[in-house]
Amino acid sequence: QSALTQPPSVSGSPGQSITISCTGTSSDVGGYNFVSWYQQHPGKAPKLIIFDVTNRPSGVSNRISGSKSGNTASLTISGLQAEDEADYYCSSYRSSSTLVVFGGGTQLTVL
Amino acid sequence: EVQLVDSGGGFVQPGGSLRLSCAASGFTFSDYDMHWVRQSTGKSLEWVSGIDTVGGTYYPGSVQGRFTISRDNAKNSLYLQMNSLRAGDTAVYYCARAKKGVHWLDPWGQGTLVTVSS
Numbered sequence: 001q002s003a004l005t006q007p008p009s010v011s012g013s014p015g016q017s018i019t020i021s022c023t024g025t026s027s028d029v030g031g032y033n034f035v036s037w038y039q040q041h042p043g044k045a046p047k048l049i050i051f052d053v054t055n056r057p058s059g060v061s062n063r064i065s066g067s068k069s070g071n072t073a074s075l076t077i078s079g080l081q082a083e084d085e086a087d088y089y090c091s092s093y094r095s096s097s098t099l100v101v102f103g104g105g106t107q108l109t110v111l
Numbered sequence: 112e113v114q115l116v117d118s119g120g121g122f123v124q125p126g127g128s129l130r131l132s133c134a135a136s137g138f139t140f141s142d143y144d145m146h147w148v149r150q151s152t153g154k155s156l157e158w159v160s161g162i163d164t165v166g167g168t169y170y171p172g173s174v175q176g177r178f179t180i181s182r183d184n185a186k187n188s189l190y191l192q193m194n195s196l197r198a199g200d201t202a203v204y205y206c207a208r209a210k211k212g213v214h215w216l217d218p219w220g221q222g223t224l225v226t227v228s229s
Contacts, residue, residue, distance in 0.1 A: 002155045034213070034214055034215070036214070036215035036216070038156075038216075045205055045218075045219040045220065045221055045222055046148075046156065046205070046216075046219055047217075047218075047219070048215055048216065048217035048218070051213075051215035051217075052213075052215070057217060089155065089156055091156075091214075091215070091216075092214075093214040097169070097170070097171060097172060097175070098158065098171040098172070099158065099161055099169050099214060100146070100148075100158035100161070100214050100216075101158065102148075102155055102156040102157065102158065103155065104155045105155045105156075
């Protein structure tokens with residue numbers, strides 16, 4: 001069982017928007033603005049797409065955005081494209097011996 | 112180009128040991144914290160260990176006392192010594208870079224597969 005809770009799957013049609021939630025506790029997501037998101041295509045290593053809740057690394061599409069409210073962080077992808085089909089993982093700093101925690105991952109299907 | 116290349120994975124029996132390596136290039140290795148993250152087949156990511164720029168090490172309870180992370184800044188290399196391996200340690204292991212004091216990981220190595228089985 002993962003430390004952070006994500007929906008197992010979401011789907012959307014090309015051009016639509018989707019949002020993936022990531023729920024933690026006040027010891028991780030809710031307590032710090034240190035939420036990050038990773039995209040992983042099959043057989044590939046994870047790739048950072050959002051850091052510190054809302055920030056996009058250079059080169060990441062501006063169709064991707066992040067937010068947070070309380071103990072829940074969210075990833076939104078607008079204008080869905082076929083290339084967005086992948087697994088998405090949230091992560092957060094945690095104030096314990098386990099410094100970094102991950103969500104269970106969400107499989108995004110572009111219909 | 113910033114690059115991390117993982118190696119050292121393989122097949123090992125329960126109770127055995129294995130040492131993973133991560134070769135870094137394209138950046139000043141000593142200026143960054145480094146981490147290991149693993150992923151079991153079809154499962155989520157699990158943080159395994161971290162080492163900061165001054166050699167401080169960090170582990171979750173699941174591997175504390177069995178795994179040891181280390182770094183050789185002269186060789187631009189990160190290591191993970193894994194002892195007393197269990198079937199549950201079977202996974203792809205990735206090394207990843209983090210800016211000093213932060214916990215988002217970028218980039219990641221390509222991963223190396225560790226299989227623990229009798």
